[in-house]
Amino acid sequence: MTTTALAPTASHELLALLGRTPLARVTAPLPHPHPGFWAKLEGLGAGGMKARAAVAMLLGARERGELVPGAPVVESTSGTLGIGLAFAGQALGHPVVLVCDDELEPAMRQLLRAHGARLEIVDHPAPHGGWQAARIRRLRELLAALPGAYWPDQYNNPDNVAGYASLAAELAVQLDHLDILVCSVGTGGHSAGIIGPLRRHWPALRLIGVDATGSTIFGQPARARLMRGLGSSIHPRNVAYHAFDEVHWVGPAESVHACRRLARTSFVSGGWSTGAVALVAAWAARVHPGAVVATVFPDGPHRYLGSVFDDAFTAAHGIDPDRAATRPVEIPHPRAAEAAGWARCTTVIDPLEGTP
Numbered sequence: 001m002t003t004t005a006l007a008p009t010a011s012h013e014l015l016a017l018l019g020r021t022p023l024a025r026v027t028a029p030l031p032h033p034h035p036g037f038w039a040k041l042e043g044l045g046a047g048g049m050k051a052r053a054a055v056a057m058l059l060g061a062r063e064r065g066e067l068v069p070g071a072p073v074v075e076s077t078s079g080t081l082g083i084g085l086a087f088a089g090q091a092l093g094h095p096v097v098l099v100c101d102d103e104l105e106p107a108m109r110q111l112l113r114a115h116g117a118r119l120e121i122v123d124h125p126a127p128h129g130g131w132q133a134a135r136i137r138r139l140r141e142l143l144a145a146l147p148g149a150y151w152p153d154q155y156n157n158p159d160n161v162a163g164y165a166s167l168a169a170e171l172a173v174q175l176d177h178l179d180i181l182v183c184s185v186g187t188g189g190h191s192a193g194i195i196g197p198l199r200r201h202w203p204a205l206r207l208i209g210v211d212a213t214g215s216t217i218f219g220q221p222a223r224a225r226l227m228r229g230l231g232s233s234i235h236p237r238n239v240a241y242h243a244f245d246e247v248h249w250v251g252p253a254e255s256v257h258a259c260r261r262l263a264r265t266s267f268v269s270g271g272w273s274t275g276a277v278a279l280v281a282a283w284a285a286r287v288h289p290g291a292v293v294a295t296v297f298p299d300g301p302h303r304y305l306g307s308v309f310d311d312a313f314t315a316a317h318g319i320d321p322d323r324a325a326t327r328p329v330e331i332p333h334p335r336a337a338e339a340a341g342w343a344r345c346t347t348v349i350d351p352l353e354g355t356p
Helices: 011-016 049-063 082-090 106-114 129-146 158-162 165-172 190-201 252-265 272-287 310-314
Strands: 023-026 036-039 074-078 098-101 118-122 180-184 205-211 244-251 292-297 344-345
Touching: 011 082, 023 272, 036 165, 036 272, 049 082, 049 158, 049 190, 074 082, 074 129, 082 098, 082 106, 098 106, 098 129, 106 118, 118 129, 158 190, 165 190, 180 190, 180 272, 190 205, 205 272, 244 272, 252 272, 272 292
Parallel strands: 036 292, 074 098, 098 118, 180 205, 180 292, 205 244
Antiparallel strands: 023 036, 244 344
16 A cells, blocks of 8 residues: 555644643552652553654654655554554644554554554564564555655654653652652663753662563563563664663563552553563662652553453463562673563663673
8 A cells, every 4th residue: 555544634732631641659569568669650641651752753853844744654663652643643733654563452453543543564573673673674665655754763763852851841840859760661762851851950860771571772682572662672772871870671470460460559550661660660669768769651551451461361471470570680791691581780781882
């Protein structure tokens, strides 16, 4: 198919719904008791956390003349940015074409289509680079076929980072003080976008990155990954490696256990990224008594009812939440050992440079 839907009429009033999400205090044992941490509930914002980045990327492209009014926007996504782009497309008047893959949940496919996005589904991963590389290959074909189409390139677009300035500003108002910030890392956008402004506010602020096992972002070998929304098979250049004080890798069992515990005891919960950062934030609050710890829950639980919260799914994928690690394995360097489950490393490298 080489055509796309007509451009929607811009609904600029939607932009007033962007951000301004609540902050929740979480004290659920994850898995051990801890003093508590703060969680920014981005899943309660219109379009989710990545709507902030999506709007910023499209506005930036329009200001530079790279995106003309009504032109299609084409992007690769595992789902979350797709919702944000659907929001931005409606708000700014652009049809949205999303390149996804066979592992995208049926409910998310329906939701994206309900919001007016056109989906292009790739049916097998690339030999090198996995699903992401396969999606990018199809994306380039679409760019050649759709006149005037714009690719935001979320992995390398500085406007992705800039879009989270509003998130940093909200945290600075909602918190009197902050010692430790815990962020999941996928494109690297939200961690890079909020740590700079927050360190200007609190210069001693520590940043802990949370990656998925099997992700190459922080120098681990690439492996097939079940968890979506964090981690990567490529090396996004938006990742602010120099800003991280340490990194944790979290596996599916740990994330599922945390998500389910959150849902049962704190009501607020989410998917893979939320479970992973909640686990690490609780750990940070426990091992740093007196520290004020905060994290970002990127979305809510609804997308994950057929995966994270489904016993049949977890059993089919060999995930036993009751056997999840209760503390991280310490490794001295990202290339010293492969993280099979929850692991922690205080040496942070850019894999393309190989130095801390």
